Amino acid sequence: MANALPVPDTRVLAVASHVVSGYVGNKIAVFVLQSLGCDVAALNTVQFSNHTGYRQWKGTKVSAQEIKDLYDGLKQSYLDDFDMMLSGYIPGAEAVDAVGAIGRELQEKSKGIPGKFFWVLDPVMGDNGRLYVAEDVVPAYRSLIHHADLILPNQFEAELLSEAKIVDMDSLTNAIQLMHDKFKVPHIVITSVNLDAPDQPPSHLSVIGSSMTSTGKARLFKIVFPSIDCYFSGTGDMFAALMVIRMREAVHHASGEVRFTPSWLSDDSIPAVELPLAKAAEKVLASMHEVLSKTSKGMTKVVDRTTDDMAPEDRVDDKKVHLVRSKAAELQLVRNLDCLRSPSTQFHAKAM
Amino acid sequence: MANALPVPDTRVLAVASHVVSGYVGNKIAVFVLQSLGCDVAALNTVQFSNHTGYRQWKGTKVSAQEIKDLYDGLKQSYLDDFDMMLSGYIPGAEAVDAVGAIGRELQEKSKGIPGKFFWVLDPVMGDNGRLYVAEDVVPAYRSLIHHADLILPNQFEAELLSEAKIVDMDSLTNAIQLMHDKFKVPHIVITSVNLDAPDQPPSHLSVIGSSMTSTGKARLFKIVFPSIDCYFSGTGDMFAALMVIRMREAVHHASGEVRFTPSWLSDDSIPAVELPLAKAAEKVLASMHEVLSKTSKGMTKVVDRTTDDMAPEDRVDDKKVHLVRSKAAELQLVRNLDCLRSPSTQFHAKAM
Numbered sequence: 001m002a003n004a005l006p007v008p009d010t011r012v013l014a015v016a017s018h019v020v021s022g023y024v025g026n027k028i029a030v031f032v033l034q035s036l037g038c039d040v041a042a043l044n045t046v047q048f049s050n051h052t053g054y055r056q057w058k059g060t061k062v063s064a065q066e067i068k069d070l071y072d073g074l075k076q077s078y079l080d081d082f083d084m085m086l087s088g089y090i091p092g093a094e095a096v097d098a099v100g101a102i103g104r105e106l107q108e109k110s111k112g113i114p115g116k117f118f119w120v121l122d123p124v125m126g127d128n129g130r131l132y133v134a135e136d137v138v139p140a141y142r143s144l145i146h147h148a149d150l151i152l153p154n155q156f157e158a159e160l161l162s163e164a165k166i167v168d169m170d171s172l173t174n175a176i177q178l179m180h181d182k183f184k185v186p187h188i189v190i191t192s193v194n195l196d197a198p199d200q201p202p203s204h205l206s207v208i209g210s211s212m213t214s215t216g217k218a219r220l221f222k223i224v225f226p227s228i229d230c231y232f233s234g235t236g237d238m239f240a241a242l243m244v245i246r247m248r249e250a251v252h253h254a255s256g257e258v259r260f261t262p263s264w265l266s267d268d269s270i271p272a273v274e275l276p277l278a279k280a281a282e283k284v285l286a287s288m289h290e291v292l293s294k295t296s297k298g299m300t301k302v303v304d305r306t307t308d309d310m311a312p313e314d315r316v317d318d319k320k321v322h323l324v325r326s327k328a329a330e331l332q333l334v335r336n337l338d339c340l341r342s343p344s345t346q347f348h349a350k351a352m
Numbered sequence: 353m354a355n356a357l358p359v360p361d362t363r364v365l366a367v368a369s370h371v372v373s374g375y376v377g378n379k380i381a382v383f384v385l386q387s388l389g390c391d392v393a394a395l396n397t398v399q400f401s402n403h404t405g406y407r408q409w410k411g412t413k414v415s416a417q418e419i420k421d422l423y424d425g426l427k428q429s430y431l432d433d434f435d436m437m438l439s440g441y442i443p444g445a446e447a448v449d450a451v452g453a454i455g456r457e458l459q460e461k462s463k464g465i466p467g468k469f470f471w472v473l474d475p476v477m478g479d480n481g482r483l484y485v486a487e488d489v490v491p492a493y494r495s496l497i498h499h500a501d502l503i504l505p506n507q508f509e510a511e512l513l514s515e516a517k518i519v520d521m522d523s524l525t526n527a528i529q530l531m532h533d534k535f536k537v538p539h540i541v542i543t544s545v546n547l548d549a550p551d552q553p554p555s556h557l558s559v560i561g562s563s564m565t566s567t568g569k570a571r572l573f574k575i576v577f578p579s580i581d582c583y584f585s586g587t588g589d590m591f592a593a594l595m596v597i598r599m600r601e602a603v604h605h606a607s608g609e610v611r612f613t614p615s616w617l618s619d620d621s622i623p624a625v626e627l628p629l630a631k632a633a634e635k636v637l638a639s640m641h642e643v644l645s646k647t648s649k650g651m652t653k654v655v656d657r658t659t660d661d662m663a664p665e666d667r668v669d670d671k672k673v674h675l676v677r678s679k680a681a682e683l684q685l686v687r688n689l690d691c692l693r694s695p696s697t698q699f700h701a702k703a704m
Contacts, residue, residue, distance in 0.1 A: 009653075018394070020422055020425070021393040027394070030383075031383070034685075034686045035689075037686055041372045041373040044372075044399055047414070048422075048425070049431070050429055054429050056428060058422055059425060062399070066412060070372055071401075072401075072410055073411060074373055074401050074402065077409075077678070078661075079373040079679060081657065081658065301361075305433065309433065310430070323430055327431060334386045334392075335357060335389050
C-alpha cells in the first residue's frame, strides 16, 4: 500500500476549524491528507461541537494570540519544517493576520530553494452572496492573497477578492485575470460555478482554474461535473485538502523541472489542460463525486438510526428535521477510503 | 476495501488531548479509528503544539465546563448516538469528573439494550513510578473506574488503582483480581509489563489481560512481545484506539451472543486465551509492533532532515538533541496504514 501513496514524504501545516462531530474544516482535511500519506500538523482555529450549518452549536474560538503561540511552540522544537500549508476557516481578521504571518514566515524560510514550500489558501468568507465572517475579514484576506501560491475561492469569494461582479462565464474569467493581475497569485481555482454555458448541461456544475503564464496571463481550463441535489457541508474543505495532495502529485509527475520553480509555475509552453493544476483538479473532482454519491446513498440509514430514538412529534418538528438532515448530510468518508485513494470516475479539463 | 473493514458502522466518542504536530492522544486515536472505519467524534481536552515529552510546548487546556458544553452541543443536535467511547488524557480532576458524567450518561441512555454501548477507559495518570497529572486526579479516576467496561492501565497506574504494590507476576495478577473485586470492572489489560518471568526473554515485554467470570474471578492471559529499544510517546494512546476496534471486531466474530451481553462479557465456559479481549490484544500488539519497527527504521531520516537546517553548535546541544530525538520518535503511522489494517505479525496469548 505504501507504494500506492500519491506523494513523497510531505509535511503539511493545516490551519482550520475543528468540529467534535462531523466532517468540515480540519476534521475532514486532516483525515484526507493523512489517508493519502501526509504528515499533518493540525492547528485548529475553533473547537465546536458541530458545524454551524446545524444552526446551533457549542464551543469556542481560538484567539489570534493562541494561534501565534502554537506556531511558536512548533518553531522552538524544530517542528516548522513544512513542505506545504493549507489554510481554511479562520475566525476574525486578527486571526487571519496571524495565519498570514505564519505563511509568510514559512515562505521566507525556504525562499532560497524554489518550489520547496507551497501555500494553498482557501479564503473562507461566505457563499451564495452571503458573508459568514466579520466584514473586516475581507480586507484582511485581500492583503494576504498575494502571498499564496494557490487560492480556492468560490464564486462569491472570487467577487469579493476581485471586486468584480460575476454574472456569466466572461465576467468570471475576467475576475480570474483580475486576481492574477492584482495579487500576482499564480494558481486559482473557482469552485462550484453555476453559470449558464452551452457546454454545461442542467444539473451540472463546473470548476474554472488557471495557472498564470510568465507574463501574468491566465491559462484557463474548465471541468464540468454532475451536481448532486443535496446541500453538503465541508465540500470546500475536502476539495482544498485533496488539491494539496493532487497538486503535489501532479508536479512530481510532470515532465521538466516544474517542482523546482517558484510556486510550481509551468513553462509558458504548457497548455491549460496539461497544467498540473488541471490534472490535480480532475482527480480531486473524481474523488469528490464518488464521496458525495456514497454520502447521498447512505443518508437514509443515518436518518433512520437517528429518528428511531426520537419522539413522534419531534420527527415532524421543522428545527429537529433540519438537525437530522444536517447530520445525514455529513460527508461519509471514513468507510470510503477508496474514493479518495483511487477514484475510478474520470472528468476531463477543457481549454476555455 | 470497504469489505475489508474490521467493524460494522461504529460511532465512537474519543476524548483526549490534541497536539498540532506529532502523534499522541486524539491525534493518533482519531486517525487509527477512522482508518479502520469508525465515525469518530473527537473531543479534544487540550490543544498543545506538541506532546510534553519534548519538555517544552505551547497551547491551552480545555476547561471542565467547556467539555460539558461540547457534549451538550452534541446532545442538542442528536449527535450523541455513540456505540463506543474512548477516554484518554484528561487535564485535572474536575475534567475527569466531567468526562465521567458523559460516560455514565451514555451508559444510562443505552441501558435497556445490553451490549449497545462500550466504554474503554485509559486511566492516564503516570508511568514508571511518576505521576504526570495533579494528585487529585487519582481519586477522581478511582471513583470512575467502576463505570468503565475496559480499562487499560500501565503497571504504575494499576498500582495506583488497586492500591497494591506490583513487584512480580504474582502481585500483578493479584492487582488485577483486586481491580475486578473493587471496581467490578469487567475487562482489564495492563500494558507494557516489564517483570522477570521464565516465559519472558530479555528485551521482551508483555501485556496481561483478564475478562472476569460471572462470579468476578479473573481469567488471565499473557502476550509476550519483543520490545524496541527506544522511547516512543503515544504508544498507550495507539494501543487504546486499536483495542476499541479490535474488541468490537472480536465480539462481532465471536460465537454466541456475547455482543448482546452487558459489557460484552463472555460465558464462563470460554477459556482465557479464547476471550475476545485476548484475540483483540493479539491483533493490537501485531499492529503496534509493526508501526514501532517502521518508526524505528525511519528515525534517521527525520533526524537528518531536521539537523540539516541546524547550526553545528546546536547539533550537539543536549536540549536540542532531545528535541530532535523526540521528533524522530513520533510514531510513523500515516504512511504505514497496512500495519494497522492487516498486520502480518502474529503474537499469541497464553493462559496464566
